[in-house]
Every structure is written in structure tokens, then in C-alpha cells.
Amino acid sequence: MxxxxxxxxxxxxxxxxxxxxxxxxxxxxxxxxxxxxxxxxxxxxxxxxxxxxxxxxxxxxxxxxxxxxxxxxxxxxxxxxxxxxxxxxxxxxxxxxxxxxxxxxxxxxxxxxxxxxxxxxxxxxxxxxxxxxxxxxxxxxxxxxxxxxQEFERASGFLPPLLAVIVNGLLVNVLAFGFAYFFGETAWTAARREHQLELQAEELRASQAEARELAVAEERLRIARELHDVVAHHVSVMGVQASAGRRVLEKDPAKARAALTSVEQSARTAVDELRRMLSLLRQSGEPVDMAGGSVERIDDLLANAREAGLETTLGTYGDTVELPESLSQAIYRVVQEAVTNTIKHAAASTIDVRIRYLAHEVEIDVTDNGRGVVSAQRVGGMGLIGMRERVTAHDGVLETGPVGDAPTRRGFRVRARFPLTRVAVEA
Incomplete structure (x- = not known):
């Protein structure tokens, strides 16, 4: 108001x-x-x-x-x-x-x-x-x-009687009328303040309702992002392996069998991830923790990429430090999304993942040798949006784009940097 x-x-x-x-x-x-x-x-x-x-x-x-x-x-x-x-x-x-x-x-x-x-x-x-x-x-x-x-014959004070009557009358009436005016104004002010408090309480209730709706929307977005990160990766690997198995089914049954085995394993992993997330969502009264990845599990992501036919390399540089669980999961999801995009869209043959522990930050660098120009056009996808949100939530910086200069550039790079000062405080 x-x-x-x-x-x-x-x-x-x-x-x-x-x-x-x-x-x-x-x-x-x-x-x-x-x-x-x-x-x-x-x-x-x-x-x-x-x-x-x-x-x-x-x-x-x-x-x-x-x-x-x-x-x-x-x-x-x-x-x-x-x-x-x-x-x-x-x-x-x-x-x-x-x-x-x-x-x-x-x-x-x-x-x-x-x-x-x-x-x-x-x-x-x-x-x-x-x-x-x-x-x-x-x-x-x-x-x-x-x-x-005669009217003042019993007067005994040191003031003249008439003066005493005048002063008494004026003093009593000034006090009486002054109190009537003052307390009336005070009552009106109190009523206005009560009205103001009611409006503020109503605004607070509306703000709390809006905050609850926003929390629900954010939770839905988080669920959608987690489903995308978990399911899309495994489904992408399944698609690539199924395609490879179909092509070599008659020529090389052994390779087809290996491809189908990889599809089966990816399907089981995806189902396990979905079951874990759904069980967490069904729990009431507790915050939903959808953790399922960490820096230590990045090599498992690259194993799936290798099964999809990519040559992978993983390098860790600098002195490793213990990361908070939320930051470790965010790094895992960034790498997972980058690997998924490479499998689905880049038509690449190699993918290189590097983790650098610097003095004041940790840097994640994922590079492939696929169609960098095509990959760069996918900035509006759900995956990159979720990736950017994860990095921003940890006060980090995300860089995405093709590698090299046109027209010879080839490949796509995802680079994320997270500050370690905040990590040390949380740890």
C-alpha cells in the first residue's frame, strides 16, 4: 500500500x-x-x-x-x-x-x-x-x-477569585477538548494501521502462494532436466548400437551380438535410473535428491560412448580435490549432456574429455571432431539450457561453440569452469 x-x-x-x-x-x-x-x-x-x-x-x-x-x-x-x-x-x-x-x-x-x-x-x-x-x-x-x-466570599487562595475562575475554566476545557481531539485522531490512525497490516498480510499470503507455485514449476523443470539427462543419454547409445547391430547382423553375427548386449545393458541402466528417480519422487516430506552421477563415474559415460563406436580419451590434470556432491553431480551432468549431443548429432569419431584442477577453479573441457557448425546451432535445445542452469547455479561459466576458425573448423567444444573458493567453503 x-x-x-x-x-x-x-x-x-x-x-x-x-x-x-x-x-x-x-x-x-x-x-x-x-x-x-x-x-x-x-x-x-x-x-x-x-x-x-x-x-x-x-x-x-x-x-x-x-x-x-x-x-x-x-x-x-x-x-x-x-x-x-x-x-x-x-x-x-x-x-x-x-x-x-x-x-x-x-x-x-x-x-x-x-x-x-x-x-x-x-x-x-x-x-x-x-x-x-x-x-x-x-x-x-x-x-x-x-x-x-458575595459569590466569592469563601475564597481563601492567594490568587484573585475571578482570575482563578477564568484560569480554571480555560485549563479544564483545553484539556478536555484536547483529549477528545487527540484520542479521536489516535483511534482513526490505529484503524488505518490495522487496515495496512491486513493488506500486507494478504500480500504476504499471495507472495507465499506465488512462491509455492514457482517452487513447483522449478521442481518440474528439474525433473524434466533429470529425465532428459539420464534417459536421453542411454536411449541415444541404444539407438546407435541398435543401428550398428542391424547393419552387421548378417555379415558379422558376433558384432551384432555385442551391439545387442550393449543395447540391453543401456536399457537396464535407463530403467534403473528411472525407477530410482520415481521412488524418490514418491517420498513425501523429504527433499528430492536425484543424485546419480559424480566425477568418479565419468569414465562409465565414456565406456558407453566407446560402445557406440567413438574413440574416447579422459585426462585429469592438476591436484585433485574433494568436491561437494552437488558440484560433482553438476560436472557429471555437463559431461553426460556433451557426450549425448556428440553421439546424437555430431557424427564424430572421437571425443576428448579433460578435467583440470586449477588454483581457484575446476575446468571441464569436452571436445569432439564432428560437425561443429551443425552442433553450434543446437543452442536452444533442452540439454544445453539445463547444462547452463547447472553451471550458473554453482557460479560457473559455460562456453559452447565450434572448434577452430571457419571454414576449416571441425568439431564442437563444451567448456565449463566452476570456482573452487565456494567449493572449499561448502566442503
């Missing part, structure tokens, strides 16, 4: 339950005020020497108190009616002053807490408070003009 949205926010109206409570409170306050008026007139404790007749007294009491039944539904109208009725009761010397004054403060508070148009609510409150101080000034002026020493 932006600052402009907060500035334009309007507090929603009261609920039906709150409206019913307001009606009950208004009726109760009206009844208590009528009772207080009866007690004041019966005991003779009157603020004004002359009071109106009983029907008019009841009229002013009801006009001041009954609007409280709608103080949260229409706070502006209630505040204006109550303040006008209060001033009218003062002018007509209404005998009830105690609870009527409290009703006035409640109306000012309700306007501050529930006023929908903040600018208008502020101006109405300021206007009402200003009118009340004008009324106080008028009453003090009348006291100055008409007062007599």
Missing part, C-alpha cells in the same frame, strides 16, 4: 453489530441524562438561577443525547447536532450540564475516529471547539460584568 493510498484511505462504516451497540448506548445515555436532570432540579443544584419548563428541559436533553445512537454511522452530522444543541441548552439555561458535556466530548471523539473525509472532519472539530471557547468567553464576560463579591 503506497503513501498516496494511505492518504486517500477512508475508514469503513460500522458493522451492523456496532450500530446496534450504538443505539443501545444512545438510549442508555439519554435515560441517565434525564435522571441526572431530575436529580439536579430536585436538589436545587442548578448552574443557572432560572431554568425553563420541564418539557423544554427534556427537549434539550434528548436533542443532545439521542444523536449518539448514530455517532459512528454519521459522525459529522452527530457532532454538529450535539454541539448546536449544547449551545442552545446553554443559552436557554438548561439545568443538565454534567452528562451533556460528556456527550459533547464523545461526539467530538467519534468524529475524529470515524470521519470518512479527514479534511472536513478536522475542520468541523476545530470549528466546534472554537465555538465552545467563544461560548466560554461569553460566559466569563457575563461573570465579569454581573459578578459580585
Amino acid at each position: 503506497t503513501a498516496s493510498d494511505l492518504a486517500q484511505w477512508r475508514r469503513p462504516g460500522p458493522t451492523p453489530e456496532q450500530r446496534r451497540v450504538d443505539v443501545l448506548i444512545g438510549i442508555a445515555v439519554a435515560a441517565l441524562t434525564l435522571l441526572n436532570m431530575t436529580l439536579a432540579t430536585s436538589s436545587g443544584m442548578l448552574v443557572f438561577p432560572h431554568v425553563p419548563q420541564l418539557p423544554e428541559q427534556v427537549f434539550w436533553v434528548l436533542l443532545i443525547t439521542v444523536p449518539l445512537c448514530w455517532r459512528r454511522r454519521w459522525p459529522e452530522a452527530v457532532a454538529i447536532i450535539v454541539s448546536a444543541a449544547y449551545i442552545g441548552g446553554q443559552v436557554r439555561s438548561s439545568p443538565e450540564q454534567q452528562l451533556s458535556t460528556g456527550v459533547l466530548f464523545a461526539a467530538i471523539y467519534a468524529l475524529g475516529a470515524w470521519g470518512r473525509e479527514r479534511r472536513r472532519a478536522n475542520w468541523i472539530r476545530v470549528g466546534i471547539i472554537a465555538a465552545m471557547f467563544v461560548l466560554i468567553f461569553v460566559n466569563l464576560t457575563i461573570l465579569l460584568v454581573q459578578g459580585s463579591d
Whole structure:
């Protein structure tokens, strides 16, 4: 929620339950005020020497108190009616002053807490408070003009009695009206903050739902990548061996038998890999670990390539270090994808794999002597995308492209470099 949205926010109206409570409170306050008026007139404790007749007294009491039944539904109208009725009761010397004054403060508070148009609510409150101080000034002026020493015959303080009355009246009313204004504003601010927290909670729930959907999508992509890496490699080898066996079936049954044996072995390996991944996917409550390859198993990949008819070489350079399992698996998958692409697309006869352990990084270099130009056009395939994601996940750098310069270039190279600083921390 932006600052402009907060500035334009309007507090929603009261609920039906709150409206019913307001009606009950208004009726109760009206009844208590009528009772207080009866007690004041019966005991003779009157603020004004002359009071109106009983029907008019009841009229002013009801006009001041009954609007409280709608103080949260229409706070502006209630505040204006109550303040006008209060001033009218003062002018007509209404005998009830105690609870009527409290009703006035409640109306000012309700306007501050529930006023929908903040600018208008502020101006109405300021206007009402200003009118009340004008009324106080008028009453003090009348006291100055008409007062007599007999009214202060029991005064014993060190201040002049009239000055004490003026200061007391101003101080009490400043505090009372100030508290009514301040707490009304505080209640409105608290309601706005609660609304803001609800919006933030809703945004958080939406963000969590989006994160869950993204996690599901990433997991699906990971599964697709693993299926591609595992199955495509073995199926590619099976295809090459089956093709070779078909060609030599009649001429050289021994070679055909060896090719079919290789197909059988690749099929079993693929099925075992699929069964392992599916069993991991069926496990609930645990993270899925699809590990199945490592740097130590790269020679097995090249064995499959040799069975497919390729000449392979594997070289390891530098001082070997223990790699984290995730990094070792990523290197295995990169080499596996490169070997699979060579078998499927490159029409190559040799493939060279080199692993270099350098001072601050480990480098994987896979090169073949196939159709480098054709291979370079396969940058949009699922395999190279997965390969790049694996390398990026370990802060590595991936380079793919043909070997040599045109037009004599021949072969395709996949080179990946992984930093060893992060490896050392993880290890």
C-alpha cells in the first residue's frame, strides 16, 4: 500500500453489530441524562438561577443525547447536532450540564475516529471547539460584568477569585477538548494501521502462494532436466548400437551380438535410473535428491560412448580435490549432456574429455571432431539450457561453440569452469 493510498484511505462504516451497540448506548445515555436532570432540579443544584419548563428541559436533553445512537454511522452530522444543541441548552439555561458535556466530548471523539473525509472532519472539530471557547468567553464576560463579591466570599487562595475562575475554566476545557481531539485522531490512525497490516498480510499470503507455485514449476523443470539427462543419454547409445547391430547382423553375427548386449545393458541402466528417480519422487516430506552421477563415474559415460563406436580419451590434470556432491553431480551432468549431443548429432569419431584442477577453479573441457557448425546451432535445445542452469547455479561459466576458425573448423567444444573458493567453503 503506497503513501498516496494511505492518504486517500477512508475508514469503513460500522458493522451492523456496532450500530446496534450504538443505539443501545444512545438510549442508555439519554435515560441517565434525564435522571441526572431530575436529580439536579430536585436538589436545587442548578448552574443557572432560572431554568425553563420541564418539557423544554427534556427537549434539550434528548436533542443532545439521542444523536449518539448514530455517532459512528454519521459522525459529522452527530457532532454538529450535539454541539448546536449544547449551545442552545446553554443559552436557554438548561439545568443538565454534567452528562451533556460528556456527550459533547464523545461526539467530538467519534468524529475524529470515524470521519470518512479527514479534511472536513478536522475542520468541523476545530470549528466546534472554537465555538465552545467563544461560548466560554461569553460566559466569563457575563461573570465579569454581573459578578459580585458575595459569590466569592469563601475564597481563601492567594490568587484573585475571578482570575482563578477564568484560569480554571480555560485549563479544564483545553484539556478536555484536547483529549477528545487527540484520542479521536489516535483511534482513526490505529484503524488505518490495522487496515495496512491486513493488506500486507494478504500480500504476504499471495507472495507465499506465488512462491509455492514457482517452487513447483522449478521442481518440474528439474525433473524434466533429470529425465532428459539420464534417459536421453542411454536411449541415444541404444539407438546407435541398435543401428550398428542391424547393419552387421548378417555379415558379422558376433558384432551384432555385442551391439545387442550393449543395447540391453543401456536399457537396464535407463530403467534403473528411472525407477530410482520415481521412488524418490514418491517420498513425501523429504527433499528430492536425484543424485546419480559424480566425477568418479565419468569414465562409465565414456565406456558407453566407446560402445557406440567413438574413440574416447579422459585426462585429469592438476591436484585433485574433494568436491561437494552437488558440484560433482553438476560436472557429471555437463559431461553426460556433451557426450549425448556428440553421439546424437555430431557424427564424430572421437571425443576428448579433460578435467583440470586449477588454483581457484575446476575446468571441464569436452571436445569432439564432428560437425561443429551443425552442433553450434543446437543452442536452444533442452540439454544445453539445463547444462547452463547447472553451471550458473554453482557460479560457473559455460562456453559452447565450434572448434577452430571457419571454414576449416571441425568439431564442437563444451567448456565449463566452476570456482573452487565456494567449493572449499561448502566442503
